[in-house]
Amino acid sequence: MIYTLKQFAKMFQTTEHTIRYYTDINLLPCERDKGNRRIFNEESVNWMQGIVCLKGCDASIEDIKEYCELCRLPESRATLLARYQIILRQREQAYQRIEEAKATAAYMDEKVKHYEKVLAGVIPDDTNPENWTTNTRPPKH
Template sequence: MLTVKEVSRLLDLTEHTIRFYTDKGLVPSLKRDEHNKRLFDEESISWLTGIKYLKQCGMSVEDIKAYVDLCLEGHDTIEERYAIIEKKRAIAHEQLKEARERVDFMEEKARHYHEILTKKIPDDTNPGKWHREVQSN
């Protein structure tokens, strides 16, 4: 069993966020010790992992709670849960596409700066120098 602090490090979530999610009923398998402190087993960590990813896809806490409730209802809700996951999967793919575009942009910038640093090309990245270069031409 892990504490809030340990789960925070494990999942890269703040302790406040974990407490908030558990207070909202998003982790149905949550255990508590004799002092009412939250304790997390493998199942509750799985719930938190799923919550984290759904939240990162733009799902509201209220919608995540509805999804959790559907999960707890069992097999009869599979189609509805599948539809939710398909929608969020599409969002995740779009986020991945945007992340790849950011990486490509940064790779090009790094390549360009490396060429400047290795003196293969002049420094054309500083707007303060653009005006002087134009005047000297």
């Protein structure tokens, strides 16, 4: 199947500008129609799914580009190991973000409990940063 730029961007819930950028920096293969407009095929879909996955892991454009370049090289143990190292690095970063998210969620749980005490009249309202002092300011998180 062949997709226009607009269809392709919509399929991946991104902007046409982003798709153009990816093709311009050689992340995403595309062909051109008779009017020199970008068109995309199933191989493009495969590449974009890989890009979206790496982007979802918060991979940098540089890492994604390196990964794509390695994929385009002839298959070898060296290129496989290099791609594997990128994936390991992205996995580690994903786990770090999970831990950060857990810490943030725990902090917010404590804030909810604190607000509930304020709303119940158990403690005075000390939730507005405008009224904090150096002694009442919450610790840095």
